[in-house]
Amino acid sequence: MSLLLLVLMVCPCPGMAEETWTVSDLGDENKPNTLRYIINIANEGVLDVDVIDLTHLSGTILLWSPLVINMPSPGTIKRKLTIIGPGADVLAIDGRNLVRCLEVLAGEITIRGLTVRNGRAPTDPALGSLYGGCISFSGNYLTLEDCIVENGTAMSGGCIAGFNNLTLRRTTVRNGVVEGTASYGGRGGGISGFGLMEDCTVIGCRANRYGGGVFHGTANTTASIIRSTIVDCHVPPGDTGGGGIAKTDEGGLQIRDSLIRGCSAGRYGGGIYFKGTPPTSYGTPTAHLELINCTLTDNSAGTEGESGFSNAGAIYAHGRTYADFCTITRNSAADKVGGGVFREGPVVFKNSILSGNTASAAPYDYDDSGAVMEIFGGNVAPHAGGGALADPMLREVLAGGATVGYLPEQDSPALDGAMDCSGFVGDTITTDARGKTRPQGVECDAGAFEFQLPVADAGADRSVHKWDDVLLDGATSTPGEDGAITSWQWTQTGGSPSVTLNGADTELAVFEAPEVSLNEILTFRLTVTTTHGYTAEDTVAVTVISTPKPPVANAGPDQNVAAGASVTLDGSASSDPNGDSLTYSWTQTGGTPAVTLTGANTKQPTFTAPSTSHGATLVFRLTVKDITLMTHTDTVTVNVSPAPVSPVANAGPDQNAAAGVTVTLNGSASTDLNGDSLIYSWTQTGGTPTVTLTGANTAQPYFTAPSVMLNTVLVFSLTVTDPGGLSSTDTVAITVAHVESAPVANAGADQSVAAGATVTLDGSASSDANGDTLTYSWLQTGGTSVSLTGANTARPSFIAPSVSLGGATLFFTLTVTDTGGLSHSDTVTVNVARTEMPPVANAGGDRAVVVGDDVTLDGRASSDANGDSLTYSWTQTGGTSIGLLTDADTAQPSFIAPALATTLTFTLTVTDPGGLWSSDTVNVVVNPTYVAYPPVANAGADRSVATGATVALDGRASSDPNGDALIYSWAQIGGTGVSLTGANTAQPRFTAPDQAITLTFTLTVRDPGGLTDSDTVTVTVTESTGDGDGGGSGGGGGGGGCAFDPSAGYDPLGLEWLLLLAAMLLVRLRRLRRAS
Secondary structure, X not given: OHHHHHHHHHOOOOOOOOOEEEOOEOOOOOOOOEHHHHHHHHHHOOOOOOEEEOOXXXXXXXXXXXXXXXXXXXXXXXXXXXXXXXXXXXXXXXXXXXOOOEEEEEOEXXXXXXXXXXXXXXXXXXXXXXXXXXXXXXXXXXXXXXXXXXXXXXXXXXXXXXXXXEEEEOOEEEOOEEOOOOOOOOEOOOEEOOOEEEOOEEEOOEOOOEOOOEEEOOOOEEEEEEOOEXXXXXXXXXXXXXXXXXXXXXXXXXXXXXXXXXXXXXXXOOOEEEOOOOOOOOOOOOEEEEEEOOEEEOOEEOOOOOOOOOEOXXXXXXXXXXXEOOEEEOOEEOOOOOOOEEEOOOEEEEOOEEOOOEEOOOOOOEOOOOOOEEXXXXXXXXXXXXXXXXXXXXXXXXXXXXXEEEEEOOOOOOOOOOOOOEOOOOOEOOEOOOOOEOOOOOOOOOOOOOOOOOEOOOOOOEEEEOOOEEEEEOOOOEOOOOOOEEEEEEEEEEOOOOOOOEOOOOOEEEEEOOOOOOOEEEEEEEEEEEOOOOEEEEEEEEEEEOOOOOOEOOOOOOEEEOOOOEEEOOOOOOEOOOOOOOEEEEEEEEOOOOOOOEOOOOOOOEEEOOOOOOOEEEEEEEEEEOOOOOEEEEEEEEEEOOOOOOOEOOOOOOEEEEOOOEEEOOOOOOEOOOOOOOEEEEEXXXXXXXOOOEOOOOOOOEEEOOOOOOOEEXXXXXXXXXXXXXXXXXXXXXXXXXXXXXXEOOOOOOEEEEOOOEEEOOOOOOEOOOOOOOEEEEEEEEOOOOOOEOOOOOOOEEEOOOOOOOOEEEEEEEEEEOOOOOEEEEEEEEEEEOOOOOOEOOOOOOEEEEOOOEEEOOOOOOEOOOOOOOEEEEEEEEOOOOOOOEOOOOOOOEEEOOOOOEEEEEEEEEEOOOOOEEEEEEEEEEEOOOOOOOOEOOOOOOEEEEOOOEEXXXXXXXXXXXXXXXXEEEEEEEOOOOOOEOOOOOOOEEEOOXXXXXXXXXXXXXXXXXXXXXXXXXXXXEOOOOOOOOOOOOOOHHHOOOOOOOOOOOOHHHHHHHHHHHHHHHHHHHHHXXXX
């Protein structure tokens, strides 16, 4: 079990819930609730740590030493850890420019929503890894999402050092510095080693040798940079390369939808330095670089006047290079050729702009000597030196004030200059670098951006009537890539007559539809012009309908009126759009009764609202007609309220009820035709006795049906009244039936009595509502069993039993039954108190001793019936004075037998705590020499026990006049045989049989001289009442309790021989003393 628990703790199982630990302390101490403490717990692997939650924090965690994550995987199960921050602008982990911030040695780690800054790697290899100023990664997997990593310093990887299992998403890396030499790297000012960069920015970083922004040098692996920006990154003058990106060793680098701008290198590739073993042709690569939808601009290589090679302002291609839909412009090489591209391996350009770059000598844009370089169709690039041969006519694309790329101008040869959008390496290019859609299956624009022309939208064609105000709407026109629409122009291009356009030079123009004899189509053209003069047109057709418009009927608003009121309908709001005069016609189309309209052919007819008990809803239709006989209709509703009507009382159906039940009257079926609320009033108008109505002013009052000797009819009247004072009355009859009632038992009051008292129970207060004669039956239901005398009478009696200390409680149930067999029960409790009894003194048996003997008297057999503790007092009351009686106030005083023969008498007085006492005497015969007297057997008092009880016989009151030790032997001589345990001890035990019976036992005691004596005891077994206490009356001495003492030892053979040996030794000693 413990091994399974350990496995579950250490090895996270599939499907188990993630364990999240919350950091609430910004401190760096290794104490609970700090980030360092929880990372250390995760490293230990004893407790599960799946997620570290920092979302409740804000501010800065200042580090005094690196945070180290080391979570090696047990077997094939990867240990995963996610660290979640509140956002990079909210919480930062800060190395204070003294220590590295984070070191990931093992585990699958994700860090999200944090800033990691001001980290510094060691400069001495003896102190640890020199790589990764803010984050050093050498473990299994590391993913950074929505983070900022900044201001790191190291020998390589100024901000981050990792390898191909490093993934960055939506992360900014900035201001990283690499100070290393050739011996210790000098690579990757921002990042050294990665697998994927997606939607990232690297800015303001520098390195000493390669990759001012980003460096990838893992052999035979491929890294990807997607939708990312690398700007303002540098490597210094000298034998350096890749101001923005450097890739060395065999393998691949894929860059898509990305911008590399404003970067510089001392010698090779201001934007990208790509170095692998150059193949002889494009088909046999050892290293490859792929660029799709990328822009490289304003990058530079070398410093003007510096000796040595300074090639490739944008790309230094030493392996196989492929570029599709890229823009490479305004880059420069200070001291050599190839202001754009310098290659030592096969290079393929397709659908790209490679122009406008500069170098100190031709060719300016690219070096066309040496290795294979293929310029496919769809490019804007000179095929011989000098950028002037192919001006791409580009303009800057701005975002927030920063240049993010270059778009073709309106007349640029890049527009529709690409062959198609099918990728050279099997890719289909569906969008440009900004995510704008590129057209498929037709020509599209060369370079990284697809130019979007403006689109004019004159709106949908429509139909109107004469004199309508017509709105021409061009607001949905779009400017495309050219900033904004700077002008709109609406022109009528067809149809007659010509109309006057108001706002013809705005996006919304308005005109009034002319009057025409036949339907006429008017056409309008919208021309929009954008910032740089791009235009677009669209047309819209407006059909003017010659048919006159019909009139519009308006029957007025709906009305609510009272019965008998004079009602006026109103159609005066009806109108005709042609201005024609109207005729009016009103008809009733709904509701009853039908009314008579006065002036049914006028604007405002009248009628008298009908009087009905339930009201009415009347509907009238107005029809208006113009001079061309065109018509239109409208309806109006008149709601007539009901005439006042008295409510209708309904007291509910007659009912039959038994005496004693609750009767509910029900007037809720009363109604008011006007829907008014009602007031209820109930009164008893017949029958006796009069009952009390609860809720007499509600719809449903209730009462308790009275007891009656004969069936009786009670009559109740209900009056309901509406708010207008109208009322009505109804009655209901309730027949109450005579019901035989059960009697009521009364067992009398609880009693407290003394043990031994005669107790009389009293049920004479029991009663029967019908006056029937009752029979009585008493039953004891709890407590010590007693015998009831007269158990079938109203007043039985019994003798209170003896009870132990604390008393006892007896329970009795009385059941009374009437002549109809109906019954009822009641209980009574009798508390029995103990009767104080005086103690019984027992001074022990008479005995004989020899002069000079040490004699011990024994009063331990004294007893107290109440179980009280006793005090002892011994006095000598006869014989020669012995002088001193030692311990005369204990149960066993002692003295030395006098030197002459005599008979001594001693009196023992025992007293209980209540002052009750008794006395007993014992004689001690002092002989000049030893006289053997036989022992005296005492088998204890006869007793009664319950069936199944454990019973202990007690022969401890047996004695020997000579004080000799005794040997005990018990035997059963009567009753069903039982098994005696310890038959050779003073207190053997047995279990009482499960039947009522009398058992007889004999005890034989023998002294060491062989003298014996016997005694018998009788144990009566009675049926148990269920709450006995295990049998016996307790007590020691001669009383012989029946309680079993489990602490008493038992070894019949060993004890017998030990006692015999002790007796023989005592006899020997006495003989020696007499001889002396």
